[in-house]
Amino acid sequence: MVQVVLTGVSVAYKIGFTHDPLERVQGYLQDGYSRMHLISVSVSSLLAKFKEFGFALDIPISKIDVGYPKGLMPMIRPTDFYAHLAGLDKISLLYAEQDTQVLSKFWARFAVLEPWNTINDSFEAGTMVPxxxxxxxxxGDEARSRKHLPMMVVNTHPIIGYGCKAYENWFSDAPLMKNQAGGVSLKGSVLATRFLHFVMPKKCYGPDSVFLDRMFDELAKDLARLQTEGIQVNGERWHLPIIAATGDWQFFAKLGRLTRCYTHVSKRSGQKTLNGICHLCCAGQANYPWEDFVDAPLWMPSVGTEEPWEQTPSLIRRLHCDSSNRATFFRPDFWHCLHLGAGKAFIASAVVEWLRVVPGCSDLQSPHYTWLTNRNEKLYCRCISETTMGFDSLQKLPSGGWQKASDTTLLMEFLEHFCECHSEVARGDAILHWVWVAATNINLSIRTLYQGGLWLDQHHGRTAAVCGLNFLKAYGHLVSLCLRADRDRFPVTPKFHMLHHLFLELKINSGKHSWALNMLGTSVQQDETFVGILGRHSRRVGPVHTALRSLQRYLAHAAEHLTPEFRQV
Ligand SMILES: [Zn+2]
Incomplete structure (x- = not known):
């Protein structure tokens, strides 16, 4: 039971909630809070009241029997969620409130990129209309719940979005080109663009995650209904297929029970990995090295030859996917790979290499502050120091101690600026020269991707891909130079291999087709923010019904952003 406390004053009411037991609240009354009025309600009836007055989305929460002995698991079924949006006449939010031509354009370009995707058959057969x-x-991703325990959060979202700031600025004088490119989904409140389906605390995963698997299976069944039966919108049938899964590698490994993934990477130099490190190709297996960042790597012919699972995952069996390489359903995430992986490793090692010619971190501070002030930006990690760069001594591998991905973007741009300011020194030192080359290329690649929109024309696509590949090649030079100098710098992790896939694919697509899909379309920075919000929700509800209460809180929170006009205040 939850106690709702109304404190009445002559002209205004303050409404508050408390989890205190009734007896204690009555004690407050005896202590002199004479104008306090109490209404005691159960959570379910409170949610019903919230729904009645437009303070929560009126969507049913289904209870799924996954075998968890302590009860049923709650889920907001995708079919229920999207049917509700359609009922409110808000389905256009799913394609950035544009004309429906944006959808036909999307599918026409998608068919060129993925001719073997089974969804094309449905369009040709007329069972779906573009x-x-x-x-x-x-x-999907794991949030930090109570006592820092993980909690799986699974959501869906449209790939067509409202763009981002760089895209708006770039196309500000070219509305027709802006319209052609379309926007990625990086703008707007995450509660208006990401839609929750279930959360599951780790304690409910079951032995070998069997209950979580059943939950995913149930979700896959409902998503299959969404793509085949669809929903009714103003008397017409609309379909909402899932075209890819996004997230970090850990999520893919759980979802697909992958036999080849990053966990199989060799920990020592020369150690062989039997299974391979990548779900898209055979990299890491014998004769398929993955550390060579060249235009035609040896692993390239192995893409799509061998599936990375023993048993086909439920999602792949039930949903449309590219039949020529079904593993591409799990899209590598650019943001994790670069901003929280390769970029961090690069900056930390590059800064330490600069320390050979710049006496100490403090000498980087002053130009750094001036540069940040001129741009009106700030670092979350506050400064460049031994702690933030994560190095104890010049003999050890620097790890990069900051947590925010946006810091990586800023630090990479600062590094380029710093190299330009010390160009004479950089030109005279091979390692610092390649640091400069790598920083310049990756910054141009990132800027191009953010400017370009959801669909990159050949110019944008090629620039982003070639510069991205140049970054990897420059990094490869840095690795070998530092190895020769016997210094522990510039680590190579599987995230570099994923970037290699992404940039090569973009280069090939930009060379062959007029439009290539931007890798930012499937990157997850906004989803991470969404997962963070759900983590906070879960830490503020009781420990017994965490999953259900988190979903109920979400329905109330989402209503603020999706249906503010229905709130009866
Ligand atoms: Zn691969």
Whole structure:
């Protein structure tokens, strides 16, 4: 039971909630809070009241029997969620409130990129109509719940979005080109663009995650209904297929029970990995080295030859995917790979290498502060220091101690600026020269990707891909130079291999087709923010019904952003 406390004053009411037991609240009354009025309600009836007055989305929460002995698991079924949006006449939010031509354009370009995707058969057979079919993405990640325990959060969101700031600025004088490129989904409140389906605390995963698997299976069944039966929108049938799963590698490994993934990477130099490190190709297996960042790597012919699972995952069996390489359903995430992986490793090692010619971190501070002030930006990690760069001594491998991905973007741009300011020194030192080359290329690649929109024309696509590949090649030079100098710098992790896939694919697509899909379309920075919010929700509800209460809180929170006009205040 929850006690709702109303404190009445002559002209205004303050409404508050407390989890205190009734007896204690009555004690407050005896202590002199004479104008306090109490209404005691159960959570379910409170949610019903919230729904009645427009303070929560009126969507049913289904109870799924996954075998968890302590009860049923709650889920907001995708079919229920999207049917509710359609009922509110808000389905256009799923394609950034544009004309439905944006959908036909999407599918025409998608068919060129993925001719073997089974969804094309549905369009040809007439069972789905492109201008009434909205492409969605599935995302999952573990949030930090009570006592820092993980909690799986699974959501869907449209791939067509409102763009981002760099895209708006770049196309500000070219509305037709802006319209052609379309926007990625990086703008707007995450509660208005990401939609929750279930959360599951780790204690409920079951032995070998069997209950979590059943939950995913149930979700896959409902997503299959969404793509085949669809929903009714103003008397017409619309379909909402999931075209890819996004998230970090850990999520893919759980979802697909992958036999080849990053956990199989060799920990020592020369150690062989039997299974391979990548779900997309055979990299890491014998004769398929993955550390060579060249235009035609040896692993390239192995892409799509061998599936990375023993048993086909439920999602792949039930949903449309590229039949020529079904593993591409699990899209590598650019943001994790670069901003929280390769970029961090690069900056930390590059700064330490600069310390050979710049006496100490403090000498980087002054130009760094001036540069940040001129741009009106700030670092979350506050400064460049031994702690933030994560190095104890010049003999050890620096790890990069900051947590925010946006810091990586800023630090990479600062590094380029710093190299330009000390160009004479950089030109005279091979390692510092390649640091400069790598920083310049990756910054240009990132800027191009953010400017370009959801669909990159050949110019944008090629620039982003070639510069990205140049970064990897420069990094490869840095690795070998430092190895020769016997210094522990510039580590190579599987995230570099994923970037290699992403940039090579973009280069090939930009060379062959007029439009290539931007890798930022499937990157997850906004989803991470969404997962963070759900983590906070879960830490503020009781420990017994965490999953259900988190979903109920979400329905109330989402209503603020999705249906503010229905709130009866
Ligand atoms: Zn690979």
């Amino acid at each position: 201008e009434r079919t909205i492409p969605l993405l599935l995302h």
